[in-house]
Amino acid sequence: MSVTVSPSARRADLDWIRVGAFGLLILYHVALVYAPWDWHVHSRHYLEWLRDGALVTNPWRLTLLFLVSGAALRLMSRRLTPGAVLKARIARLAPPFLFGVLVLVPPQAWIEAMAKGSWHQGLGAWWLNQFSPANLETLPLNHLWFVLYIAVYSLAAIALLAQPAALARLEKALAWATSGWRLLVLPIVYLGLVRQFLFWRWGLTNHLTSDWYNHAISLAAFLAGFALVGQDGFWRSLERQRWVALSLALIALPLLMALEVHPGGMAFDGSVKAGMFALDQWATIAAILGFGSRHLRRADSPILRYLNQAIFPCYLIHQTLLVAAGYLLLRIGLPLWIEAPALVAITLGGSLAVYELVRRVDPIRPIWGLKPLKARGAVSRMPAPASTPAPAERSAEAA
Secondary structure: OOOOOOOOOOOHHHHHHHHHHHHHHHHHHHHOOOOOOOOOOOOOOOOOOHHHHHHHOOOOHHHHHHHHHHHHHHHHOOOEOHHHHHHHHHHHHHHHHHHHHHHHHHHHHHHHHHHOOOOOOOHHHHHHHHOOHHHHHHOOOHHHHHHHHHHHHHHHHHHHHOOHHHHHHHHHHHHHHOOOOHHHHHHHHHHHHHHHHHHHHHOOOOOHHHOHHHHHHHHHHHHHHHHHOOOHHHHHHHHHOHHHHHHHHHHHHHHHHHHHHOHHHHHHHHHHHHHHHHHHHHHHHHHHHHHHHHHOOOOOOHHHHHHHHHHHHHHHHHHHHHHHHHHHHHHHOOOHHHHHHHHHHHHHHHHHHHHHHHOOOHHHOHHHOOOOOOOOOOOOEOOOOOOOOOOOOOOOOOO
């Protein structure tokens, strides 16, 4: 039997999906060391098959993360005033972002410049060069672009919270657009049109002011998650159509791979490939959400709570560890079967080790995206009707 949801319910399924998606993202970054594209560091072991292998997650991974992040923000903001949500977002995202830009990203950029032969001085000299007035406009954010986008998209969601009538209209429109057959058809049409008409012009830049294709996908996903997480009909439809969505995804992926390498993929101005990309993108997301809602809604556990707390600090540190470890390991010249597992172990194990350290040191917890252990003080909340029951525990994280 399908389980309904309200904005006050804890969503273990969304927590599991969030942890899984971030875990995949970290492994994807490790794979980029061996992929046929330019990245911060590169192994001498070149894996051409990753060109197709990346398509297993590329179309949907980040879109799913933005959708789940929007849903988590809505659960976190239950009965809070817009001002309280804004304050919580600033406290959650601003310190890690500034810390990351100032401390975590510079070693990555320095190692990349050293590896590619464009810099031959120490890290201190690199830091002073990067933060000189002449270079501030081109300051690298690397993986922290995601944190910046979440912060900006949160402002849009908070603006909706401040306009209940506008939010209600959005919820009604999205509830209609995701009911019945429209659940699978309309999002695919939207994603296909955006892919066809914006991707060719803008591509993916990860620069906030020029990333219009990404915004059309990611902001839409974030606000959709924000508006739909409390819609019972949306989740019931996902559960009913989960097998159809999975079947479509399994069909779309090999066809997308074929279109990617075959010259015919650019027929009709690439619209066939754009449509197949969108089909794979939404069908996979719908399948993950549907199966998650069906089987993981109440699957809370100590492991989930641990990983849910750990994932943001691990995300912040993982790429710095990966780039540093990659640079050192690649100079040793190990065989692939030793080098790649070692890189995964150092990146994941090192990230968890950092989390274990920082979570115990209260003064530095905020710069790693963790609440202070000794935090106190009341939060400004929306008044609730006297008959409203005490809400259940919400999803623990919203980033």
